[in-house]
Amino acid sequence: MPSKAQLDLDAFTPYRLSVLTNRVSGAIARHYSDRFGLTIPQWRVMAVLGQIKAGAPGLSAREVADRTAMDKVQVSRAVATLLAARRITRAAHARDGRVAHLALSAQGLAIYNQVVPFALALEKQFLSVLTASECKAFDALLAKLSGGITDMTSFT
Amino acid sequence: MPSKAQLDLDAFTPYRLSVLTNRVSGAIARHYSDRFGLTIPQWRVMAVLGQIKAGAPGLSAREVADRTAMDKVQVSRAVATLLAARRITRAAHARDGRVAHLALSAQGLAIYNQVVPFALALEKQFLSVLTASECKAFDALLAKLSGGITDMTSFT
DNA sequence: TCCAGATAGTTACATATGAAACCATATTGG
DNA sequence: CCAATATGGTTTCATATGTAACTATCTGGA
Numbered sequence: 001m002p003s004k005a006q007l008d009l010d011a012f013t014p015y016r017l018s019v020l021t022n023r024v025s026g027a028i029a030r031h032y033s034d035r036f037g038l039t040i041p042q043w044r045v046m047a048v049l050g051q052i053k054a055g056a057p058g059l060s061a062r063e064v065a066d067r068t069a070m071d072k073v074q075v076s077r078a079v080a081t082l083l084a085a086r087r088i089t090r091a092a093h094a095r096d097g098r099v100a101h102l103a104l105s106a107q108g109l110a111i112y113n114q115v116v117p118f119a120l121a122l123e124k125q126f127l128s129v130l131t132a133s134e135c136k137a138f139d140a141l142l143a144k145l146s147g148g149i150t151d152m153t154s155f156t
Numbered sequence: 157m158p159s160k161a162q163l164d165l166d167a168f169t170p171y172r173l174s175v176l177t178n179r180v181s182g183a184i185a186r187h188y189s190d191r192f193g194l195t196i197p198q199w200r201v202m203a204v205l206g207q208i209k210a211g212a213p214g215l216s217a218r219e220v221a222d223r224t225a226m227d228k229v230q231v232s233r234a235v236a237t238l239l240a241a242r243r244i245t246r247a248a249h250a251r252d253g254r255v256a257h258l259a260l261s262a263q264g265l266a267i268y269n270q271v272v273p274f275a276l277a278l279e280k281q282f283l284s285v286l287t288a289s290e291c292k293a294f295d296a297l298l299a300k301l302s303g304g305i306t307d308m309t310s311f312t
Numbered sequence: 313t314c315c316a317g318a319t320a321g322t323t324a325c326a327t328a329t330g331a332a333a334c335c336a337t338a339t340t341g342g
Numbered sequence: 343c344c345a346a347t348a349t350g351g352t353t354t355c356a357t358a359t360g361t362a363a364c365t366a367t368c369t370g371g372a
Contacts, residue, residue, distance in 0.1 A: 005276075006272065013298075014181060020301055021170075022225075023305050047163055047165050060321095073323095076322060077358090079321095099320060099321090113161060116161040120161075134297060138169075141290060148285030228351065232352055255350065
């Protein structure tokens with residue numbers, strides 16, 4: 001018999017990463033949904049809109065997509081839902097008829113201000129098993145791995 | 157105006173984890189699909205079946221689910237597809253009429269033996285931006301974080 | 313000016329996924 | 343022995359998601 005190559009899923013980094021992420025994201029998604037009626041894509045849109053300065057005109061859907069690592073379809077759908085719930089506003093661009101400025105509504109801002117501390121608390125709890133220096137190390141490693149992957153769409 | 161709490165997605169660990177994982181998993185899924193006609197759930201089933209010893213009777217669907225962090229519905233569907241493609245076999249349990257033993261077919265084993273080195277190469281490339289000691293550190297941190305999360309389904 | 317792309321965003325379609333209902337078999341307490 | 347319940351596994355249904363097609367607008371060059 002051929003001496004088989006073996007692969008232990010529990011030792012396979014992409015698998016471990018996937019399981020961990022699904023657990024965290026799933027738990028967070030449940031919380032967002034239960035307490036704020038938000039999906040993660042919706043929350044991501046609100047999160048980037050919450051960062052724009054007071055006087056600024058808002059972000060286009062494309063800018064939102066860029067900053068959330070979502071594709072434009074996901075953004076379009078999340079925006080439609082958030083608009084229907086009056087959590088964000090849409091205003092025409094002065095010069096470019098294709099573009100709309102998106103921003104949080106007053107109601108959306110109120111929700112944003114509730115979700116942010118909540119999200120930060122969840123992150124803190126997630127990281128609570130690590131020491132401060134381990135957190136920093138993990139952060140750096142994530143950055144390094146992400147940097148290594150962005151350029152290789154094909155992942156030869 | 158109230159001094160708003162802020163949240164920068166790019167500094168939010170669950171978000172960063174999610175983006176990284178989606179990139180890796182997406183790239184791997186594309187490769188498995190292109191070259192072997194496998195989805196990730198299907199491959200996970202094959203991966204755990206590939207680990208059982210020669211004389212062993214095979215794994216039940218529930219055991220497969222336990223070892224792959226998939227739920228029984230996902231397993232059922234992956235198993236159905238793999239059976240149709242004759243990549244795995246199903247045999248009745250001697251005593252328990254509900255249970256079936258699953259194992260790789262000869263054809264499935266041949267594919268398994270192709271995929272394993274391929275998967276290991278992808279993992280190696282993914283980790284190639286890290287030094288050996290960084291890999292070890294990352295591995296340990298993943299384990300610690302996973303351990304911290306498993307017990308908290310609720311993630312208070 | 314006007315046409316050939318490029319870009320913003322939405323829609324449609326086909327597939328994937330999760331939750332819950334469901335069927336069959338096993339087990340357990342009376 | 344037999345109900346009540348638990349377990350293994352599949353199916354159903356409703357929703358989520360990705361790809362590709364589509365509309366509308368804009369830009370740049372002949």
